[in-house]
Amino acid sequence: MPAHDELQRLVTTLSIDNFHECALKAKALAILRQAPEALDLLKKNHPTEILIQMIICTIGQLDKELDEIIEQNLDNNFIEEREQYIFNALSARRYFHVSSNQVGIFGEILPIEGKIDYDLEGMKKSFVFLQKAWQSAQKLGYPSDVTILMDISCLVYGYFNKFSELCSHLERILIERPNHIEIIRQYIRILFNCEKYKEIIEIIEKLNNLDVDESGIKILSYYHLGKSKQCLELIGKYEHTLLANPRENTSAIFCIGIEIAEATFQKSLAEKYKKIVKTLANGEAFMAIQNFVSASNMNKSRSNEFAQDLYQTYLKLGKPFVIAEQLLSYLDPHNKETAHQVIELAEKVLSVREIRKNSYLDLAQAFFTTERWEEAEKLAEKNIAKGIAVSKWKLVQAAALQNQGKVGIAYKTIEEVINSEDIGREEQEFFISLSLSLGLIDKVVDLLEENLANSTDIKNNILIIRRLIAIYINRPEYGEKLKSAILKYGTLIDQNNCEQEGDYLHLCLLNNPFNNNDDSLDYRQRLEKYIKKFPNSSVLKCVEFNPENGIDGFIETLNQITGVTAEQIELWESNKQKLRKKELPIPFCMRGNFLQNTRDVYTTWLLSKSCKEEELEFKIVHSYHMDKDKFFELIDTCDFILFDETSLLILNELNLLDIFLASLSKFYILQSSFNEINLTAHEPISINNKISISILKSIQNNIEKLQLVEDKEYEVFKYDCISKDKNGLLLTEDLYLSGFIRQHNPNILCANIFNILEFFLYKNILSQDVVFEKVVNCFLLGIVDFNVRFDFLGKIIDYYLCKRGVENYEDTNFKNIFDKLLAERKGYRDKQKIFLDMFGFTNIENLSPNTLLSLISKLLEENSTLDPQKVINTWFIYCGL
Numbered sequence: 001m002p003a004h005d006e007l008q009r010l011v012t013t014l015s016i017d018n019f020h021e022c023a024l025k026a027k028a029l030a031i032l033r034q035a036p037e038a039l040d041l042l043k044k045n046h047p048t049e050i051l052i053q054m055i056i057c058t059i060g061q062l063d064k065e066l067d068e069i070i071e072q073n074l075d076n077n078f079i080e081e082r083e084q085y086i087f088n089a090l091s092a093r094r095y096f097h098v099s100s101n102q103v104g105i106f107g108e109i110l111p112i113e114g115k116i117d118y119d120l121e122g123m124k125k126s127f128v129f130l131q132k133a134w135q136s137a138q139k140l141g142y143p144s145d146v147t148i149l150m151d152i153s154c155l156v157y158g159y160f161n162k163f164s165e166l167c168s169h170l171e172r173i174l175i176e177r178p179n180h181i182e183i184i185r186q187y188i189r190i191l192f193n194c195e196k197y198k199e200i201i202e203i204i205e206k207l208n209n210l211d212v213d214e215s216g217i218k219i220l221s222y223y224h225l226g227k228s229k230q231c232l233e234l235i236g237k238y239e240h241t242l243l244a245n246p247r248e249n250t251s252a253i254f255c256i257g258i259e260i261a262e263a264t265f266q267k268s269l270a271e272k273y274k275k276i277v278k279t280l281a282n283g284e285a286f287m288a289i290q291n292f293v294s295a296s297n298m299n300k301s302r303s304n305e306f307a308q309d310l311y312q313t314y315l316k317l318g319k320p321f322v323i324a325e326q327l328l329s330y331l332d333p334h335n336k337e338t339a340h341q342v343i344e345l346a347e348k349v350l351s352v353r354e355i356r357k358n359s360y361l362d363l364a365q366a367f368f369t370t371e372r373w374e375e376a377e378k379l380a381e382k383n384i385a386k387g388i389a390v391s392k393w394k395l396v397q398a399a400a401l402q403n404q405g406k407v408g409i410a411y412k413t414i415e416e417v418i419n420s421e422d423i424g425r426e427e428q429e430f431f432i433s434l435s436l437s438l439g440l441i442d443k444v445v446d447l448l449e450e451n452l453a454n455s456t457d458i459k460n461n462i463l464i465i466r467r468l469i470a471i472y473i474n475r476p477e478y479g480e481k482l483k484s485a486i487l488k489y490g491t492l493i494d495q496n497n498c499e500q501e502g503d504y505l506h507l508c509l510l511n512n513p514f515n516n517n518d519d520s521l522d523y524r525q526r527l528e529k530y531i532k533k534f535p536n537s538s539v540l541k542c543v544e545f546n547p548e549n550g551i552d553g554f555i556e557t558l559n560q561i562t563g564v565t566a567e568q569i570e571l572w573e574s575n576k577q578k579l580r581k582k583e584l585p586i587p588f589c590m591r592g593n594f595l596q597n598t599r600d601v602y603t604t605w606l607l608s609k610s611c612k613e614e615e616l617e618f619k620i621v622h623s624y625h626m627d628k629d630k631f632f633e634l635i636d637t638c639d640f641i642l643f644d645e646t647s648l649l650i651l652n653e654l655n656l657l658d659i660f661l662a663s664l665s666k667f668y669i670l671q672s673s674f675n676e677i678n679l680t681a682h683e684p685i686s687i688n689n690k691i692s693i694s695i696l697k698s699i700q701n702n703i704e705k706l707q708l709v710e711d712k713e714y715e716v717f718k719y720d721c722i723s724k725d726k727n728g729l730l731l732t733e734d735l736y737l738s739g740f741i742r743q744h745n746p747n748i749l750c751a752n753i754f755n756i757l758e759f760f761l762y763k764n765i766l767s768q769d770v771v772f773e774k775v776v777n778c779f780l781l782g783i784v785d786f787n788v789r790f791d792f793l794g795k796i797i798d799y800y801l802c803k804r805g806v807e808n809y810e811d812t813n814f815k816n817i818f819d820k821l822l823a824e825r826k827g828y829r830d831k832q833k834i835f836l837d838m839f840g841f842t843n844i845e846n847l848s849p850n851t852l853l854s855l856i857s858k859l860l861e862e863n864s865t866l867d868p869q870k871v872i873n874t875w876f877i878y879c880g881l
Helices: 004-013 019-031 035-045 050-060 063-072 081-099 120-139 144-159 163-176 181-193 197-204 212-224 228-237 239-244 250-263 267-279 283-298 300-316 321-330 336-350 357-369 373-385 390-403 407-415 425-437 445-454 458-472 476-492 498-511 517-533 547-562 566-580 588-593 601-610 628-637 645-653 657-662 671-681 689-701 735-744 753-762 768-778 790-801 814-823 828-839 849-859 868-878
Strands: 641-643 667-670 706-709 728-731 748-751
Touching (some): 019 035, 050 063, 120 373, 144 181, 197 212, 212 239, 228 239, 250 283, 300 321, 321 336, 321 357, 336 357, 390 407, 390 425, 407 425, 425 445, 425 458, 458 476, 476 498, 588 601, 601 645, 628 753, 671 689, 728 735, 753 768, 828 849, 828 868, 849 868
Parallel strands (some): 641 667, 728 748
8 A cells, every 4th residue: 555645646746637647546535535536536537437436436435426336337338348347346346245234345254154134135236246247257367356356255155155156266267376375265265165175175285374264174174074183283283373363163173172182092182172162252162062062973862862951051151152053953943842942043043144055944944843834934035035945945935835825826836946957856746735735636647657657666656656546537538547557556555455455446446447357357356355354444345235125225225334323314304404494503514514415515505506495404594795885995905805615606606706716816715615625626426526626727717816724623613713813804605604703703704795796896897787697696596585785786676677668577587586585585574674675775766667566566466455556655655755
């Protein structure tokens, strides 16, 4: 650095017209802490010389001005490669300085892994600029001043775990300049971080004088290579250097010396090093670490016990960072107790520096073990943003999302990387399982078949083939593959395993996969053997039926197979009668648990559309029709919109489910409800699967919006899984379900199909003609006690009856609505009340006289003794006419 007087002389004597002299003059001013004047000088006299302006800003710490210059020149295609090199190098330095919270290269010594509070976006920019700078440096033949890139390169490339990329440049330099001291000094630090100890030993000998860090690296490299004798000699050789300027690992090095000295019976040397360690910072903590490592190496079966002893020491010593750092990698993140400790120790380390990739994966696993899904998701997002092991972290992210019920986003997340070159078996397995759980079976056929072709493990092959059978069985185009897969499955399974053998025989019974008589004979022999060996099997059971016993005998035999008792039949009959009398408020989705003929909600739904009016056990008692403005507000603002089975069924029946789901930002379904949809959709022999396939397809079309609510712990009433303090909207047609929900959580509001149809009108998603046609279709379904607001009913009346040319309501589709609503009322007073209420919201003056008479005639159909004129007068008075 020139003396102050020399700098003043340069400022006084150098010309401003000549660029080189002006640049030197500006540098002198900047060093003299007159950087603003220097920058003004350059801008006035040489405004296009951007790079020297950046250098002055860097020297004089003119951060704002430097940021402006960088921003203005991001798209500047510098003619000279040297200019590109300097611009990118200075820009990288600036962004790193900002991203490291203004400590950067001017402040404290930074950890090579970086710190948790770094600005990620700024670090990304610094990384991109550095990559460009190194590319330019390579084109320039790595100029002598390439060392200016080294100090931040180690820190930036280390932060993004990209040392291999940086090393490729350093190795090229060292091929041409094998004794380049500055490069070697940085290179050995990178090699040590990458645990390449053999390479360190080979190259470090080129350094004549080692500083304290390099001495430690050399000693520890010999130790990690198992060269204990040389390691101990080096500790003695560099003892003075280590103690003159102690580093964080100095105590650890002398603890290693104690370990080796004791192992080689050098008691006095061991005692000497013990005394040294006691004088150093965290000496006791390092001694505890060394004792733990030695004990674990001596008795690996007790390593977990020793780890817990060290954890207790960690607590006793006030939670020193050095123990947290060392112990973190020794604890099992899969164990619930130690998972909490992993999280605690990781937080301690992260308060000082970033942790390494494997430790981050352990932390993610610890979050999974302790069911802290949101934290695992955030951890994955961070590492994905850094570009570190993206496919692995996409898997973590998808699993975290899945466990939060966000299965749609989870699927889209893992789907993005499933075709990448570095996809692993774990990622493939997760994608397959998730796809199958969402009913997206076509997505995984190729993967499963490829895995089967590459697998030699019998257990794995059995699992893959069974999955393929489940897919083939629902696809006619896979008919031949299905037969071959079933027969192959039969050759691999254990015939002494009740579940596996029963499953195989059942598949044969349903699909007849036999190619010849030998296959058929083998099946019969195995079936006979199975019946004898497993007479009480729950998988496949055989009983004898005598045709002479007739239909009653057949039913008795069937009940025997299924375990149905006379008491059960009597209970079913009692439940049926109570449901008909509306004494047993069983939600529609649960009828299968209480009735004989409704094994699931889809069977009940089919029965509801074809049964007699008095068979109320199969009907949906209609739920509330919410205020329309409140509903519109909830659709726009509510964070929790839950569909029950009846809402899905009716929207699907009306061909509106896909349209409505597309209009939502996200939606929820109970896990068990979705599982039933998926299972029913893929049943090979089912009268219901067309319905569930259609529902499943609509959900899959909007899969990224789907979130599932876990309800496996709630066996009696699964909707109890909704938290009692949860606010939200339940879309249901079922009054009984609405009632139970209101008792459980009054913060959950309920709405029905008419709210959704009003929403379509409000948003102009469907035309008025289509909406009112769908309203009529609702009244043709298996619903009773329709719940429709009178103001909405008034709009329907206006639409159907107030048109020009309408003379009889029976000539319009409104007949289905009007007749249904009257039929649901038993006495005349009830019929009259709903009649008056519904027409209180319509413009009755627009009704033709003949239409009025047709309506009155229907009202009086069962009460012919009443005077029609009096009824009309009452009606007009009620309407204020």
